[in-house]
Amino acid sequence: MSKRWAQQCAFNRIVTFSTKTTQHAAAAVVSDGAEPPAEQKTVATPPAAAQLPTPAPTPTAVRKPIVPSNYRFIYPEFLPDPKVEWRNPIREKLERLDMLDRRRQIDLPEFYVGSIMAVTSSDPHAAGKTSRFVGICINRDRCGLRARFVLRNVIDHQGMEVVYELYDPTIQKVEVLRLEKRLDDSLFYLRDALPEYSTFDESMEAEHLEEGAPVPVNDIKVVLRPRPWLERWERQNLSGVANIDQYIKDKHRKSAEKVQKPWEKYDLMKQYRSTIPEEEQTEVFAEVHTELHSLELQRKRNKRKRTFVKPEQLA
Numbered sequence: 001m002s003k004r005w006a007q008q009c010a011f012n013r014i015v016t017f018s019t020k021t022t023q024h025a026a027a028a029v030v031s032d033g034a035e036p037p038a039e040q041k042t043v044a045t046p047p048a049a050a051q052l053p054t055p056a057p058t059p060t061a062v063r064k065p066i067v068p069s070n071y072r073f074i075y076p077e078f079l080p081d082p083k084v085e086w087r088n089p090i091r092e093k094l095e096r097l098d099m100l101d102r103r104r105q106i107d108l109p110e111f112y113v114g115s116i117m118a119v120t121s122s123d124p125h126a127a128g129k130t131s132r133f134v135g136i137c138i139n140r141d142r143c144g145l146r147a148r149f150v151l152r153n154v155i156d157h158q159g160m161e162v163v164y165e166l167y168d169p170t171i172q173k174v175e176v177l178r179l180e181k182r183l184d185d186s187l188f189y190l191r192d193a194l195p196e197y198s199t200f201d202e203s204m205e206a207e208h209l210e211e212g213a214p215v216p217v218n219d220i221k222v223v224l225r226p227r228p229w230l231e232r233w234e235r236q237n238l239s240g241v242a243n244i245d246q247y248i249k250d251k252h253r254k255s256a257e258k259v260q261k262p263w264e265k266y267d268l269m270k271q272y273r274s275t276i277p278e279e280e281q282t283e284v285f286a287e288v289h290t291e292l293h294s295l296e297l298q299r300k301r302n303k304r305k306r307t308f309v310k311p312e313q314l315a
Contacts (some may be wrong), residue, residue, distance in 0.1 A: 014221075032276050052296070054252055067286055068280055071289075071292070072281050072285070073112070073283045074110045075285070075292065076140070077099070077142070077143050077144060077166060078096060078099065078143075078285065078288060079149035079276050079280075079281060079284060080092045080143060080144070080276065080280075080284070081143050081144075081276055082274050083273075084273075093287075095145050095287055096144075096284075096287065098145060098167075099144070099145065099167060100288060100291050100292075102167045102169075103292075103295055104295070106173070106174070107173075107174065107299055108166065108174055109176045109299070110176070111137060111149075111174075111176050111179065112137070112140075112179075112180070112181045112215065113138065113139060113140055113151070113181070113182060113184075114136065114137065114180055114181050114182030114218060115136070115137050115176055115177060115179050115180055115181075116135070116136050116176075116177045116178040116180075116204070117134070117136075117137055117151060117174065117176055118132060118133070118134045118165055118173075118174075118177055118204075119133055119171060119173070119174055119175075120130070120132045120171070120173040120175075121133075121153065121164070121168070121170050121171045121172060122170045122172060130172065132202075133151060133153070133160075133162050133268070134153055134177070134200055134201070134202045134204060135151030135152045135153035135161075135200060136151065136152055136153070136187070136190070136198060136200065137149050137151055137153045137187075137282060138151070138187035138188060138190055139186050139187065142173075145167050146165070147165070147166040148163055148164060148166060149164055149166060150162070150163050150164075151164065152187075152191075152198050153199065153200050153202075154198045154199040155202075157195065159191065159195070159198060172280050175206060176206070177204050177205070177206045177207065178206075178207045179215060179216075180215065180216045180217065180218045181215055181216070181218065182217070182218055182220075182237040182242045183217070183218075183221075183240040184238055184239055187240070188230075188231070189222070189224065189231075189233050189238060189241055190209050190222065191230055192224050192225055192229045192233070193222040193223060193224050193225065193241075194222070194223050194224075194225060197220075197222045197223075211300070220240070221239075221241060221242035222240060222241055222242065222246065223242055223243050224241060224242075224244065227247050227248075232252075232256070234252055234256050235255075235256045235259055236255070236259075286305075297308075
């Protein structure tokens with residue numbers, strides 16, 4: 001009797017799962033004639049308030065960082081390699097993170113081909129375990145952690161060039177003594193120019209440029225020495241050389257005309273394969289813009305900060 005009585009008094013518990021939202025579920029319950037639960041009861045609004053339109057919820061817009069257009073000239077090493085067969089998105093992303101970590105440790109200022117720079121690096125064979133080289137940047141190439149630049153100077157009537165890896169951990173300090181550009185993207189022809197165009201004082205002081213001022217372009221045209229040259233400069237359409245026609249003959253002009261390809265400036269596919277599209281550039285720099293911008297602000301604050309040097313001998 002007790003078992004039968006327990007079965008009659010028991011009730012069946014039905015658990016349902018609905019994919020509707022709370023408002024839709026409440027409306028469905030009211031339409032069936034059942035009373036909605038206490039937490040879903042709606043309070044009747046007066047007629048005056050019922051006529052007012054309910055404001056629509058404002059969607060949260062995601063603001064994309066505004067990347068300056070000059071980033072592709074200041075930080076060209078952050079762009080991936082234009083050659084498709086050498087591209088690897090995962091490797092490029094990891095390299096960009098390593099490059100930002102390195103820039104937090106050392107100040108890598110803005111520079112271009114034609115800027116006069118001074119690089120201090122550790123050298124176990126030097127007297128003070130460090131060496132400082134001053135020269136003009138004659139080339140800047142490669143991308144990612146493999147980015148490098150070449151400095152040239154004439155010391156004791158001997159031309160010297162040093163190749164630096166931009167993110168080399170042995171570099172301790174990079175200074176830009178004179179920030180400027182040249183007419184050509186590469187200045188390898190300074191190897192065949194007069195020494196005066198590649199000679200710079202090792203104790204040269206930095207020339208400060210006003211903040212926000214455009215980078216000056218040095219339109220000087222160098223004078224080459226007589227042939228033989230290291231390369232056939234007459235075939236490269238150089239704008240920074242003054243006397244190429246002085247040392248070439250008719251046979252040199254004819255051979256230069258044979259190898260010229262003036263139609264390549266209309267080849268859109270070649271330009272596309274040799275450059276990075278603007279959409280990809282914006283995507284890459286949007287990823288690192290916040291960090292680079294904070295590093296730029298920190299560098300400007302350090303320049304404005306006045307450091308106090310304690311004198312060695314007190315009066």
